[in-house]
Amino acid sequence: MLSTPELVARIRAVTGDTQEGLARRLGVSYPTINSWERGRSEPHARRRRELEELAESLDIRSELSVLVIDDDPVTAEIVRAAAVDVDASVAVSSALDGWEGLVVCGALKPRLLFLDVMMPGLDGLEVARRLPSIEGLDAMEIVFVTASGSTTVLERAAALGNGVLTKPLELDQLAGVMRTALNGG
Template identity: 65%
Template sequence: MIASADLVARIRRATGDTQEGLARRLAVSFPTINAWERGRSEPSAKHRSALEALAAELDIVHEFAVMVIDDDPVTAALVEAAATEFGGAVSVHSAVNGWEGLVTCGAVKPRLLFLDIMMPGIDGLDVARRLPAIPDLADLRVVFVTASQSPDILARAAALGNAVISKPVELDTLAEVIRNTMEPSRR
């Protein structure tokens, strides 16, 4: 769920409303909108529902969680940079090893996972085999990111995931994968 402050800001950008204009639209006071947008207070359940309805009407994408499991922090930094294209609609979570990644996937419930194959401890192929045991990940898209050129490893990755990207990864490629995965989740 998008934080209220971010949701108000996105609605104002989408409508072109000032804080005063959005206040009139929602039948609340200007200071109320100001407080919501600055994170000083939260809307009541009724007003949050009104914000959610307006966001759905405006086709505002709710926060889309992306996970990166890679022992190389450069990959996570590139995914975060690619995510900035989506103006806060994408949250990026990362883990530096397979065990930490599995735990974080269980907590975050990402829709997209960029998964390194060659990592110390539990490798990406083993992580992918364990993902189905985590509840609420049925819609998870797994994209392997690897420097491996081994036909055997690449074939196993292709069988376990949705795609394989070779390292070094390109920023545009990552943004395209995020965009293509987000499309079905648009409201």
């Protein structure tokens, strides 16, 4: 399931609507659409259903849910850029720290997780250790991302996940991981 900001952004991209245009289409105010798209608020259940029905009518689907947990927001933007090249059915969400990431994982149940190893507070290795306690994540693949060249760090990450990518991230490499996940591999 797409997050509300991603859903609103996808609908606007397909329809060419401005925030004002989408607000008129749904019978809500422009600030409401702005708030949804920026993730500041969530629509009530009836409005969320209307968004989902509109998305369905526009053939917008989320076949691959990707989550990026990284304290550097640029990483999420790079993953989003790679996702555009993969398929329109890839939905990318992000969290800026390990605690928020655990909450988002529980809510979204992503199929693919790009997880930064070194973050302040709860680091990526600890996040990975805690993920099995969250129901519904059995099929999730974890790909660690790190700027560290330490053999110890890379080995620990490889033992806890399905792969490790080193920063700076390359679009082709990210796209390859997403294509593999999208094709069930």
